Amino acid sequence: MKYDKLTIMGLPKKFKVYYALDYLYSGCQLPDNPDDIIYDEWPADGDEGEDAMMVYEYNKSATGVYVAYNENVHALSLELSPWASDADVSLYVKLVNAVLKKHPRAKLYAQYDILKGLTEEDEKKMIADRQSYVKRLLKTKDGFTMEGLFHGFTLKVAHLRLAPTLDIQARDLRQMFADMQWEKD
Numbered sequence: 001m002k003y004d005k006l007t008i009m010g011l012p013k014k015f016k017v018y019y020a021l022d023y024l025y026s027g028c029q030l031p032d033n034p035d036d037i038i039y040d041e042w043p044a045d046g047d048e049g050e051d052a053m054m055v056y057e058y059n060k061s062a063t064g065v066y067v068a069y070n071e072n073v074h075a076l077s078l079e080l081s082p083w084a085s086d087a088d089v090s091l092y093v094k095l096v097n098a099v100l101k102k103h104p105r106a107k108l109y110a111q112y113d114i115l116k117g118l119t120e121e122d123e124k125k126m127i128a129d130r131q132s133y134v135k136r137l138l139k140t141k142d143g144f145t146m147e148g149l150f151h152g153f154t155l156k157v158a159h160l161r162l163a164p165t166l167d168i169q170a171r172d173l174r175q176m177f178a179d180m181q182w183e184k185d
Helices: 017-024 086-102 120-140 166-181
Strands: 005-009 039-044 050-057 065-070 075-080 107-110 113-115 143-147 152-156
Touching: 005 086, 017 039, 017 050, 017 065, 017 086, 039 065, 050 086, 065 086, 075 086, 086 120, 120 166
Parallel strands: none
Antiparallel strands: 005 075, 005 107, 039 050, 050 065, 065 075, 107 113, 143 152
């Protein structure tokens, strides 16, 4: 999928991955009122020499965004799951652009291509990629497993509720999957 793995190179030595989330808020710091916090993170396992975290948006994210900072090369890597919700894609784009805005000397790489940032058009293409991925899996009539932030589930396509079109069925499934992550047990 297009732009599902990006790297931001040339970040300053003092950069800390856990403060990257603050860039999404005005003034580059978390709001004082906990009710105003929209995005959050938790530490994740990274490779040796990396600080990693999962970033997500409350009540909307399905998979979150994996973010890892390698102190040796001063590079921030971001990954987006094929199961990502529209909110996850939006968060991914916002986070990439916020880091680039805060550190204008840094460069954004999509494999070997250098990008200036991610646009609204890129965001729409990334959402469409994820929609078509789910549609392609629904056409196979086999089962598949969706891995999310808090829950994953395996489903059989034959057991799904039918919809007038495959587009609607894929959209509904993606939305249901995101909603499932935030259901209270």
